[in-house]
Amino acid sequence: MQRDPIEISAITLIDKILEFVAMMSYQNDWAISHLTFNSSYEIRYRQINVLIDYFVPELKQKQDFKKRIDYILNGDFIVLRQIALYQDLLNDMDKVIQSSEIKIPKKMDWNTFSLRSNYKNTVEFKQKMRSILIFNHGYMAISYEYLYHIEITNHIINNINTTEIDNFIGRVIDPLGSIVSKKSLVKDFNYPEEDVYSADLDNW
Numbered sequence: 001m002q003r004d005p006i007e008i009s010a011i012t013l014i015d016k017i018l019e020f021v022a023m024m025s026y027q028n029d030w031a032i033s034h035l036t037f038n039s040s041y042e043i044r045y046r047q048i049n050v051l052i053d054y055f056v057p058e059l060k061q062k063q064d065f066k067k068r069i070d071y072i073l074n075g076d077f078i079v080l081r082q083i084a085l086y087q088d089l090l091n092d093m094d095k096v097i098q099s100s101e102i103k104i105p106k107k108m109d110w111n112t113f114s115l116r117s118n119y120k121n122t123v124e125f126k127q128k129m130r131s132i133l134i135f136n137h138g139y140m141a142i143s144y145e146y147l148y149h150i151e152i153t154n155h156i157i158n159n160i161n162t163t164e165i166d167n168f169i170g171r172v173i174d175p176l177g178s179i180v181s182k183k184s185l186v187k188d189f190n191y192p193e194e195d196v197y198s199a200d201l202d203n204w
Helices: 010-023 040-055 065-074 076-080 083-098 112-133 148-157 163-173 182-189 196-202
Strands: none
Touching: 010 040, 010 065, 010 112, 010 163, 040 065, 040 182, 040 196, 065 076, 065 112, 076 112, 083 112, 083 163, 112 163
C-alpha cells in the first residue's frame, strides 16, 4: 500500500494538489465545511494548506482554498517573486535550450512571466501524465483472462521517468530545494499526523 512521505519537498505539494484535484473534480465547492472530518479528502485539504504556507509563503494571506490551488497550478505565485530568486534555475534552463536541436537565439532576459509559462505548461503535462501513471491502479483482484492489458500497459508505465519535470517544478515552487520531515511539520505547523492512504481505505 502507498504511504504518505515522511520526507517532504515542494514536489510533494504538487503531487498532493494533483491528487486532490482529480478526486474532487466533480465538486465545485472545496470548502472544508463540505468535507467529512478525518476523511481522506479533509486530511488532504489540511496537508495541502500547510504545505502551501510552508513552500509558498507569498500565498499565506489568500484564504480561499481553491484560489490557492489555482495559484500553484497556474504559477501565479511566481510573479509575486523577484526573478533573481531563480537565477540558478534559469542558467540551467539556458543550457537545456542551447543544447537543443532547435536553434533559437536568445533576444531578451528571462522574466517571471516567461518562467510562469514554462512552469504552467509543465504542470499541465504532469497532470496528463499522472492519469497514465495511475491507469492500472485500483485493481484489488482480477481473473486470468482480464490480466493481459494490465501487463502490456504496465510495461510502458513502468518505464516512464518524470524526474526531469519533477525537478523543474520543484525548483520553481521552492528554489532552495528544502526537504522537511513530516514529524517537524506535525510538531511546528499542525500538519496532519494521519496517513492519508490509510484513510483512503477507510473511505472505500
